[in-house]
Amino acid sequence: MSTVRASVRWIRADLRARRAQALLTVLAVAGIVTALITSATLLEDGTNPWRGLFAESRGAHVWIHTKDAPDPAALSRLPGVVQVAGPYRSAPVTLTLDGKKSPVALREMSATPPKVAVPLIREGRALRAGDNDGVVVERSFARALSLRVGGLFPVTALNGATHPLVVVGLADSADQGFYPEWTPGLAWTLAPVLARVEPALGRSESVTGLRLADGEATLPAVHGAVTLLEGQIQRMSTWREVRASMELDNRLLGLLLALFGITGLVAAALAIANAVGGRVLSQTRDIATLKSLGYTRGQVFGVLMAEHGALGLLGIVIGWSAGRSPPRSSWTGCRSCRSPRSRCSPSPAAPPPWSWWRWPCPPGGAAAPRPSPRPPRRRPGGTCRGWPAWRCSCGCPRPWSWAPATPSPGASRRS
Numbered sequence: 001m002s003t004v005r006a007s008v009r010w011i012r013a014d015l016r017a018r019r020a021q022a023l024l025t026v027l028a029v030a031g032i033v034t035a036l037i038t039s040a041t042l043l044e045d046g047t048n049p050w051r052g053l054f055a056e057s058r059g060a061h062v063w064i065h066t067k068d069a070p071d072p073a074a075l076s077r078l079p080g081v082v083q084v085a086g087p088y089r090s091a092p093v094t095l096t097l098d099g100k101k102s103p104v105a106l107r108e109m110s111a112t113p114p115k116v117a118v119p120l121i122r123e124g125r126a127l128r129a130g131d132n133d134g135v136v137v138e139r140s141f142a143r144a145l146s147l148r149v150g151g152l153f154p155v156t157a158l159n160g161a162t163h164p165l166v167v168v169g170l171a172d173s174a175d176q177g178f179y180p181e182w183t184p185g186l187a188w189t190l191a192p193v194l195a196r197v198e199p200a201l202g203r204s205e206s207v208t209g210l211r212l213a214d215g216e217a218t219l220p221a222v223h224g225a226v227t228l229l230e231g232q233i234q235r236m237s238t239w240r241e242v243r244a245s246m247e248l249d250n251r252l253l254g255l256l257l258a259l260f261g262i263t264g265l266v267a268a269a270l271a272i273a274n275a276v277g278g279r280v281l282s283q284t285r286d287i288a289t290l291k292s293l294g295y296t297r298g299q300v301f302g303v304l305m306a307e308h309g310a311l312g313l314l315g316i317v318i319g320w321s322a323g324r325s326p327p328r329s330s331w332t333g334c335r336s337c338r339s340p341r342s343r344c345s346p347s348p349a350a351p352p353p354w355s356w357w358r359w360p361c362p363p364g365g366a367a368a369p370r371p372s373p374r375p376p377r378r379r380p381g382g383t384c385r386g387w388p389a390w391r392c393s394c395g396c397p398r399p400w401s402w403a404p405a406t407p408s409p410g411a412s413r414r415s
Contacts, residue, residue: 003299011307014286018279022311025275029315030322032268037323039261050174050243057118059174060085060209061239062221066232069206078210078224080217085116085209089191091198092184093155096162097145103184104155106198107207108191109136116211117175119188124149124169127190134168134189140178141185142170153187157198165189165197175209176237177245205234215239276308 015022053059064070069087076084089108094101109119111129119126122139135153147153153165176182189197198204210221218238226233280287283304290300 003295006293007299007303007306010286010290011303011310014283014307018282021279021282025272025279025308025311026315026318028275029272029312030319032271033316033319034323036261036265036268037320041323048243048247050239050246053120053172054174054239057120057172057174058116058211059239060117061212061215061218062210062225063175063237064208064210064225064229065090065234065236066206066208066229067234068232070208070229070232072208074228075208075210075225078228079220080212080214081210081221082213083116083211085114085211087206087208089194089201089204090207091157091194091204093157093197095145095153095155095185097147097154100145102141102145104141105184105186106135106155106194107186107188108194109188111190117173117209119171119173121169121171124167126169126171127188129190131168131190132193133163133165134193135165136169136171136188137167138176138179138186139170139172141187142167144179145185155197158203159198159200161197163197165193174239174242177242181245182242272312279308280304 064075066087069089072084072087075081091106093104093106095104109127111127111131113126119136119138121136124136127134127136137147137153141147147167147170149167149169151167153167154162155165156162171188173186176186179185194204210225212218212221218240222236222238225236287300287304290303291297295303
């Protein structure tokens with residue numbers, strides 16, 4: 001029998017004899033790796049929230065500001081462009097609060113949420129058809145000016161007319177950076193309201209967003225837009241500029257977090273070494289047996305390294321998979337389908353691994369009925385058009401919907 005084959009058989013027998021110790025070693029390594037990856041992800045999201053906002057709102061990689069509205073069909077044929085946001089009309093206005101004047105870009109927005117560059121409502125509600133004076137304000141701009149939902153938003157157009165609008169919601173957006181690093185402030189309103197505030201088209205501009213298949217390939221799309229629109233472009237911005245404006249410039253915080261990270265790595269290495277050392281000490285008799293069979297010190301070291309290296313590698317794979325699993329904001333269960341700031345996942349058949357006990361929602365936003373071996377029950381005076389509420393365990397509206405049963409002709413004659 002070869003040395004390699006004998007070593008493999010010994011490793012297999014040792015793992016079977018000490019299953020609990022092997023499992024604890026794997027779980028320890030997996031937990032440490034998961035904690036490190038999760039902390040790194042949270043650190044990146046905390047210091048630069050652009051990535052999460054961009055993914056959740058399906059933001060545009062390139063924003064084009066033109067004097068007149070461009071042809072969206074022509075822009076969609078540019079290299080790398082997969083979707084076009086707008087064009088939206090935008091008018092410069094001035095917000096006056098407590099004697100302080102702040103420039104605002106009042107942008108047109110429809111009552112139906114767009115497919116690209118969706119404002120993420122954090123407080124209040126989205127715009128609705130019939131909001132004759134409603135406006136949704138970008139949240140960093142609202143915080144800087146202490147704006148609240150239901151508060152007044154008096155704006156003055158370039159013609160000097162003042163229009164008292166009302167804040168109906170606060171939203172996050174990846175269209176531009178945070179205020180005041182990025183000015184002017186951003187607000188959205190319906191097209192009729194914008195036309196009333198600024199009726200002259202010559203005093204407004206058109207804003208169009210381009211979502212690309214590859215965010216790194218912005219240069220071909222920018223060159224194509226410049227060639228297509230020629231002298232109509234007033235200014236352009238890319239996702240790199242927005243991301244840079246959202247980064248927190250705090251070197252001391254970065255040094256402290258790096259120090260804590262290095263300390264965590266050293267502590268993790270010591271914990272793993274302690275666990276491995278304990279396992280080796282418990283294998284003293286087995287090591288003596290291997291030496292009596294002719295194993296050298298180097299071969300014994302190689303066998304132990306192969307065994308514990310395999311356990312560590314398995315723990316790293318498990319920890320990496322757990323740490324890199326999609327965050328809760330990237331999928332939507334039944335509860336988030338009711339939220340106005342999110343939408344159902346386009347692939348409800350693939351929920352996250354920890355939500356196996358939930359029944360996912362279809363793209364329409366309603367609770368997906370779970371197949372049942374029994375037909376829906378009937379009650380006198382009504383017909384069941386759904387499934388029992390316990391089928392959906394995440395707080396959806398009750399799928400029971402009772403409606404008066406349609407009486408038959410014979411029943412109506414008898415009555």
